[in-house]
Every structure is written in C-alpha cells, then in structure tokens.
Amino acid sequence: MTTDLAAKFGIEYPIFAFTPSEHVAAAVSRAGGLGVLGCVRFNDPEELEATLVWMDENTDGKPYGIDIVMPAKVPTEGKAVDLESLIPAEHRAFVDRTLADLGVPPLSDDVEHSAGVLGWLHSVARAQVDVALKHRPALIANALGSPPKDVIDEAHKHGVPVAALAGAVAHARHHVENGVDIVIAQGYEAGGHTGEIASMVLVPEIVDAVGDDAIVLAAGGIGSGRQIAAALSLGASGVWMGSYWLTAAEYKLGSASSEGPSTIQKALLKATSADTVRTRIYSGKPARLLKTKWTEAWAAKDAPDALPMPLQNLLVSDAHQRISAADNPDVVAMPAGQIVGRMNEIRPVADSMKDLVDEYEATIARLRSF
Ligand SMILES: Cc1cc2nc3c(=O)[nH]c(=O)nc-3n(C[C@H](O)[C@H](O)[C@H](O)COP(=O)(O)O)c2cc1C
DSSP, rough: OOOOHHHHTTTTSEEEESSOOHHHHHHHHHSSSEEEEEEETOHHHHHHHHHHHHHHSSSSTOOOOEEEEEESSSSTTTSOOOGGSSOOOHHHHHHHHHHHHOOOOOOTTTTTOOOOOOOTTTHHHHHHHHHHHOOOOEEEEESSOOOOHHHHHHHHHHHOOEEEEEHHHHHHHHHHHHSSSEEEETTTSSSOOOOOOOOHHHHHHHHHHHHGSSSEEEEEEEEEEEHHHHHHTOSSEEEEEEEEGBBBBTOSSSTTOOOOOHHHHHHHHHHHTTTTESTTTSSSSSSEEEEEEEHHHHHSEEEEOOOOHHHHHHHHHHHHHHHHHHHOOTSOOOOOGGGGGGOOOBBOOOHHHHHHHHHHHHHHHHHHHH
16 A cells, blocks of 8 residues: 555555544554644643653654644634633523433532633644644644644744645635645545535545645545545545544543543444534534434524534533543544444554555455456
8 A cells, every 4th residue: 555645754554544642643653654643632732742742752753743723714813802701691501401401410529620622722723833843743734724824834844744624625725725735635424524525526526626736635434445445546645534543442532541442432333324413513613423412412403503613612611521521322422424333343553554454455456356
C-alpha cells in the first residue's frame, strides 16, 4: 500500500487516523499510519503541551499530526459576552427533565464541573497551534472550514502542511484558494461533523475539482481494506479514518483508567450501521452521533431545537459529563459514523492496521485477477 503520499509523510501506509486519544494516535503512528490527535478537548494549553511531550516520547520517532476545530464563523467570539446568559431557560429545563427521565444521576459533589468544549473558540485553537508548533507535528488539520490565513502561513513557515475537512466541492475549492495543502473529502456516512453528500459521490467530485492543487484524502465510512481500495480507486491519495479507532484496545483519554471495554465502547460494539443519527445536539452544527436514548429524546416532538455553536455544547456539557459518569451504554453522547456496524471487537491498533493492509492487498489482487 506504499504510495507517494506515504513516502512524503515518512509513513508506511497512507492511513491517517483521527482520534481524540493520544494512546491510539501514538499506536497508529508506531504501526505505520499517521496518528492525528484531536485537540478540541484541550481547553488548557499546558495539558496539551504535556500530552505532546508524551506523544514525542511514545511514537518511536515516527510522525504524528494534530487536529484543531476552528469554525469559519463563531458569532460570539471576540465580544465580551457571557455565553451562559444566552442559553434559554427552556433549554436548560429540557436537559434537566431529560436526564431525570433517563435516570442519569447528578454529579457527585467532589467532581469538578467541566467548562464544556472551548477548543472551537478561535482564541483557544490558536493557543493549541502555538503549542503544537513547538513540537514536530507532520500535519495540522482543521474541521469546519479553512483555518485562518495567518494560521496557515504560520504552519507553512514551520514546514507543516495544513489539511481541512470538506463536505462539498465548494468547501474544497475554498480550502485550496486559502492555501490548504490537503483536502479531506468527508462523506455523509462519517462520524462527527459531516455534510449531506455520500463518500462514493463526494470523493471523485472533490478529486476532480481540486486537480493538482491539493492532495485529497477520503473520509467517511472507511473501516476495512476493501474500503481503502475503493477510496484510492475513487482518486484519493490516502484515507482519513475516525470512528474505526474508537474500539481500539488502547483507547482512553489522558490517564483515565482503562480496564476492559468502556461504556462507550460497549455501546459502539452493539450498534449496527443504522444506529447513528445526524443532529445538531452535540455542538450546534450537524454531526453524526451514535443513536441512543439521549439523541432520541432530542428528536422527540416536545424537544427544543438545538442552539447554535458554541452555545449548544455549553448547554449539554454538564449533561455529557453526567452521562459519562452514569455508565449506561443505552445513554451515551458520542460522535460515531455508519461504519460502527462493523466495529464489533476491541482490538489493538497494530492488529487492526495489519488487517487493513492485508485486506487491501487481497482486494487489489482480486481486482487484478479479473
Ligand atoms: C468521536 C469523534 C470525534 C471527532 N472529532 C473531530 C474533531 O474534533 N475534529 C475533526 O476534524 N474531526 C473530528 N471527527 C471527524 C473525524 O476527523 C473523521 O473525519 C471522521 O470520523 C471520518 O469518518 P468515519 O467516522 O466514518 O471514519 C470526529 C469523529 C469522531 C468519530
């Protein structure tokens, strides 16, 4: 599976793995792919710094990337507004009522309440880029638009290529005009923030639209060697996989304890490809989540509409913390793509990588035999 792109990044396989877990990111890089650490959860730059020091020490000198979330527009950013005061009482009451109905207990008094995800505020994401550039990222990727020009320029000054996710041809062209080097063509099937066009249609559209102006990675619904072969057949130079790594044996955030499958992993293992939903309830922008009693409650007739980003995540951040503490696989709040239907086992990253590569090779051999 060695390709020009893999050679350019100094990796064995053109498999880029987005993951919020530094343990999984490092394991992917060690196994010959490019682990890309999602940084949106790091509200504190010092925590990110410590994590990147850990990445430097645990990747055997292999390259890794980082991913930030800078939405093209955050209406409240930069203004002295109390974001909490913009959340309607009706929404808060709905969240409290729903958690009570679902039997999710309040947090115990000794637990610190999280501030919610602030990583998608530009000020926080910029601090993340500053921290990352002191390390050796092989790539900086951005969700939800091109990063601002000065961020792209700063990355380029450090010799770091910039990638951005695109759910439509217009986004891809816009990225290229802004100086983005790698376009990640992400189809509707994908976990997390996603557009409305399926990968099968989107990838060749974007490959043709950007031509030689950028490298294209395919994302959305990839979880096997056959799907990697399909993505390369559609013209992509590599793949960008997210959901697939959520059931890695190494999956945990920071120093969290990790004995056996987590509650979220139990929920993922039993889900079928029909058990996801694209909804705005996670962040305020459409994102594909695992369908659970939590997402169903928001889809009910009496539920309010989700708030815009970043208010929706502030609204549900306490709820997400309570849901995680409650340990009930029927009530989780987790981005996951349709490939979840094939994620039926907890496996070490190295074993999964080997399977991806072996199945890819077998697929190519099968095609050649025709
Ligand atoms: C749990 C989870 C969290 C995600 N968070 C981010 C993120 O913070 N930034 C980002 O660029 N993409 C994020 N994504 C999207 C992934 O980068 C990737 O594009 C997507 O998972 C690919 O589709 P797949 O899930 O079908 O593999 C997330 C995906 C998942 C499953």
